[in-house]
Each structure stands twice: as C-alpha cells, then as structure tokens.
Amino acid sequence: MAAKLREGFTTGSAATGAALAALHLLRTGTAPDAIRVPLPPFGAGQGRLDPCKNADCLPEPRGWLRLNIESCAAGPAPELGAVWSAAEANAASGLADPPPPDIIAIAHASIIKDGGDDPDATSGARITATVVESALPTIPRPANQFEDAAWHTPSHDAVGTSPDTAVAYPDHIIIKGGPGVGRVTLPGLPVPIGQAAVNPVPRQQITFALQAQEQEYAAALRNRTRLTVFVSVPDGARLAHQTFNPRLGIEGGISILGTQGTVRPFSHDAWKATIEQGLAVARATGCQCACLTTGRRSERLLMERYPDLQERCFVQVADFAQFSLQAVGSMPFERIIWGCFFGKLVKLAQGHTYTHAKDSTLDMQALGRLASEAGATCADAITRCVTAAHALELLLADNAGAETIKRVAQQAARTAQLFAGRPVSLHLFHTDGRELLAL
Structure with a gap:
C-alpha cells in the first residue's frame, strides 16, 4: 500500500x-x-x-x-x-x-x-x-462630524474615543x-x-x-x-x-x-488559482487573445507560432481542460487558442475533463475505430498501442494518417467549444517541434 x-x-x-x-x-x-x-x-x-x-x-x-x-x-x-x-x-x-x-x-x-x-x-x-x-496616529475630530462620514464609523466609535480625537482602529x-x-x-x-x-x-x-x-x-x-x-x-x-x-x-x-x-500534495486548488490569475492578468492588461497550453514545451511552440502576442497572453493550464476552458470562456477574449501534443488532443477529443494519466486513460479502441473510418491501414495496430506517441508515429507513416489526425482534432474542437461555450482554435505539435495541424 x-x-x-x-x-x-x-x-x-x-x-x-x-x-x-x-x-x-x-x-x-x-x-x-x-x-x-x-x-x-x-x-x-x-x-x-x-x-x-x-x-x-x-x-x-x-x-x-x-x-x-x-x-x-x-x-x-x-x-x-x-x-x-x-x-x-x-x-x-x-x-x-x-x-x-x-x-x-x-x-x-x-x-x-x-x-x-x-x-x-x-x-x-x-x-x-x-x-x-x-x-x-489619531484622527482629529471634524468641527461637524456629519461633514466627515469617513470619521464617524463604527470602526472608530467602537474603541471608546476621547471627545476630541478618534483612534484609527482597526487599522x-x-x-x-x-x-x-x-x-x-x-x-x-x-x-x-x-x-x-x-x-x-x-x-x-x-x-x-x-x-x-x-x-x-x-x-x-x-x-x-x-x-x-x-x-x-x-x-x-x-x-x-x-x-x-x-x-x-x-x-x-x-x-x-x-x-x-x-x-495538500499536488494541490489542484493551487493550479486552478494560478490559471485564474493568469487569465485575469491577461485580460486586465489588454490581451485580446488567450492562448492555453498544457505545458512548457507546448507553450514555447505556440509562442513561436504567434510571435507578435505578449507573453501574458499565454497561460499554462496543465491537465485542467474543462476548468480552464470554462474560465476563459467566461471572459471577453476575442479569440481562444489551445496548443498541445497528441496525447492531450486525443483525451480532449474523447471528452475528458481532466487529462492527467492517473485519472484519464486513452481509449485506443475508439482511436483505432476513428482511424479505420478514415481508411488508415494501421487502425488495427493502433488498438494495441500503449501510448499516444506510438499511435501518432503509426499515423504519420500512413497515407490516411493526416485525415485521422484531422478528425481527432475536429472532435477535440467540439469538446473545447462545449466547455468554453464558444469556438476554440487548435494547434497540434509534435514533440520534435513540428506543427502537425492547425484548426
């Protein structure tokens, strides 16, 4: 145990x-x-x-x-x-x-x-x-206390003041x-x-x-x-x-x-507070576009994709897919962008609200069926894959792999829109730095 x-x-x-x-x-x-x-x-x-x-x-x-x-x-x-x-x-x-x-x-x-x-x-x-x-310090009593509502308050009167001064309590x-x-x-x-x-x-x-x-x-x-x-x-x-x-x-x-x-170890509350603060600062400083990524590498690649955007427009949201998309959807950003690698994209496509490996697993059977519907010959092999990275390499070598990846992204975009309440642009990156898809 x-x-x-x-x-x-x-x-x-x-x-x-x-x-x-x-x-x-x-x-x-x-x-x-x-x-x-x-x-x-x-x-x-x-x-x-x-x-x-x-x-x-x-x-x-x-x-x-x-x-x-x-x-x-x-x-x-x-x-x-x-x-x-x-x-x-x-x-x-x-x-x-x-x-x-x-x-x-x-x-x-x-x-x-x-x-x-x-x-x-x-x-x-x-x-x-x-x-x-x-x-x-003491606050002089005004000649007419009713002319100064800031002086005549319970916080001053509660102390028991002298006739001529009021103690600045509870400050x-x-x-x-x-x-x-x-x-x-x-x-x-x-x-x-x-x-x-x-x-x-x-x-x-x-x-x-x-x-x-x-x-x-x-x-x-x-x-x-x-x-x-x-x-x-x-x-x-x-x-x-x-x-x-x-x-x-x-x-x-x-x-x-x-x-x-x-x-609490691995506190979700701390991460969520960081996400909310990042989005609040982005909006308060005039960012019209919110760029959400699932980690440092995907953030760096998305920053390279949008070099004209300020760094404050980018917020790492880790595995909190539903929470972060709902939060950003409630704010008046003109555009929402999501950047990630293939494993997180598949989990979003499959409707996972939280994408950590401990709490959400990839449904390789569903991914294999989607590949089969797109005409990929590697569909059966995908069902036996253990990792999304392995499945992606099979798809990249398949003639129908690009169509399969596009269908996964379209499903993910629908899930993201459901969470955010409005459309979300998607960018899929390979771990070697390539952009595989923009939707």
Missing part, C-alpha cells in the same frame, strides 16, 4: 507564525520555540474581522497548526534592516516598504516553509516577519512587504498595483492572528499602538524565477499565498 503523502503549510501560514513569534517576543520578552497558527477560513464571515474588545467575538478559525520557529530576535530581520539602512543613506529603495514613524519596538522571527510532498519552489524557503510597534495592524516579496505591477490580481504580493487571505490570516493575540495580551486597545508586519523572504528574488510571478507582473520576489493555510 502506497504511503500517504505528507501535507505542508503555505507561505501565508509561515508568515503568520513568524509574525506571532515576533509579537510574543515584544510582549513577553521571550522567544518561543514553536507557535500555534490559526488556519483560514475564519467563521461564517470567511475572514471578516469586525472591531471588538474581547477575543470571544472573533470568528473561529478552521483549525490550528503548530509551527517550529527557526529564529526569533529583537530588531528587524537582517535583510530588511540592510535595505532600510541603504534607503536612509541613498534615498528610497524599491525592495521594501519604508519603516513607520514613531517606532516603539521591533522584533523579527523566521519559519522555514515546508510544502510537504507537494512540488513547490518555495518549500524550504525562510519566511520572515518583522513586527514594528509604533505610536498609533492598527498593517501588512507590508520586504525584500524577496514581490511587488504587483499589473492589474488583474487580487492585490492592487504597487502593493506587496501578500494575497488577501494571508493578510486576513496575519491580521486575525495578531488581533487575537493582542487581545490575549490586552495590549492593543490599552496602549493604542500600531503593529506593522513586514514580510520578507531572503531568497525570494531567486525563487521567483521558478514561479509564474514574472509573467503575472509580480516583480522582485515570490507571493505570499494560501487560502486554507495548509498545502
């Missing part, structure tokens, strides 16, 4: 645990060896954090994860402190957000991200959080980016342009965790201080080149991700 694959945890959980450890050091004077990290989603509100005065009113997390702390010490993380020092001496630096004014105390902690048995470029990376405590917890965390430069992502690539759920996770811990210490409301969390990844700039970040317009580092806090 195969061993059960080991789960890991996300960069969002690592950043949350590091922030909690740094805050623990600030509040208690001791560095923890391990920390309990709350896992999203949080309660019925899916992470919505309402202002409150006691921990009982916070929503319940999905669960808890105990993470080991790799390091924890006073002051900023070394990579962050170096950038801040350089920025102070040589003007602003684009590698990190600047430190807040009126700093009271700083601590940092690191956790080594563990992706479990999921193949993840960020597994083993050091994820660091620097927590900066600073004086919380006492702010998430920023440091070296190795990418910066968003293109529209279409869930983080605005210019901000650090810390996705919404990890932002919720960090905010929830620190808010709950501050209420345990009864520190935030009593002292009215602001906590700014700077997430950094010392090796993030290098690791980013092993991800899709450069194509998505995320520059300078990796993204801090995770919708569940944990990583």
